[in-house]
Amino acid sequence: GSCRGSAAAPSERPGERRAAEMKKLYGKDAAKILAMEAAMQLTFDRNRDLKQPKYWPVIPLKL
Amino acid sequence: MQCDWLHSGPQLWLRCVHRQVRLRTGKQEEHRGWLLTVDPVSHSVVLLSFREDGASVRVVMGHAVKHVEVLQEPDQDMAERLRSFFHPPTTVSLDP
Amino acid sequence: SIPTSAAAQSDPEQLQEEQHARSVLRERFLRCLLAMTNKKVQFHMHEKVNVEATFGASDIDVLNFQVSDLHTPIGVQKEALIRCQDVISFTFDV
Numbered sequence A: 001g002s003c004r005g006s007a008a009a010p011s012e013r014p015g016e017r018r019a020a021e022m023k024k025l026y027g028k029d030a031a032k033i034l035a036m037e038a039a040m041q042l043t044f045d046r047n048r049d050l051k052q053p054k055y056w057p058v059i060p061l062k063l
Numbered sequence B: 001m002q003c004d005w006l007h008s009g010p011q012l013w014l015r016c017v018h019r020q021v022r023l024r025t026g027k028q029e030e031h032r033g034w035l036l037t038v039d040p041v042s043h044s045v046v047l048l049s050f051r052e053d054g055a056s057v058r059v060v061m062g063h064a065v066k067h068v069e070v071l072q073e074p075d076q077d078m079a080e081r082l083r084s085f086f087h088p089p090t091t092v093s094l095d096p
Numbered sequence C: 001s002i003p004t005s006a007a008a009q010s011d012p013e014q015l016q017e018e019q020h021a022r023s024v025l026r027e028r029f030l031r032c033l034l035a036m037t038n039k040k041v042q043f044h045m046h047e048k049v050n051v052e053a054t055f056g057a058s059d060i061d062v063l064n065f066q067v068s069d070l071h072t073p074i075g076v077q078k079e080a081l082i083r084c085q086d087v088i089s090f091t092f093d094v
Helices: A014-051 B010-016 B076-086 C006-010 C012-036
Strands: B020-025 B030-038 B045-051 B054-060 B065-070 C040-045 C049-058 C064-072 C075-083 C087-093
Touching (some): A014 C049, B030 B076, B054 C012, C012 C049
């Protein structure tokens, strides 16, 4: 296929695949669960960027 | 009601919500409490238990849950306490 | 990934019921995680490790917990990530 400028987006963007997966799992409530999860992941990512936490313990207790 | 917990799906877990369960982990530890929910993603089990001076929630990670036995139904006021856990009674509004 | 039961695949009404049950359970779990924000949580981990920290957030696949003021056996770590695979269970007061 023609390559449109920036790397050609995969035919199905990850977002689309995720939405389809969520629809399969949660049906009509998919949007609500997706929104709650997105908010939670945003908090986790933001805290991680701001606070730069290190793993504790450094080496996993259970592999 | 003894059910093969780990392989049953969301519908059965939902039917067990608010019931008292006894859970054993891989480390042969046992926890008993009122079932608040089961996470369908991580299979973690969320239990609410009461002490004289308050209540606490215990979340047992899905990978650590070995055996779950569903015990009794809650009585009237326990059911009410469990229902209000996620939806604390909104303050009664004063307007007529 | 999360299996859909065979029964659900064949019968749309069964599927809808399973989807509904899954979303009610998931929402309640997410609300539990939200209720823990900024609360003191006791983590009961493998190798008989028990630590306490202030809960920050979980990633959505419940693989990592971001916490603050983690009281470890050798001192307090201001910001930490805990691997959920290391955790057996955790508790917090309500």
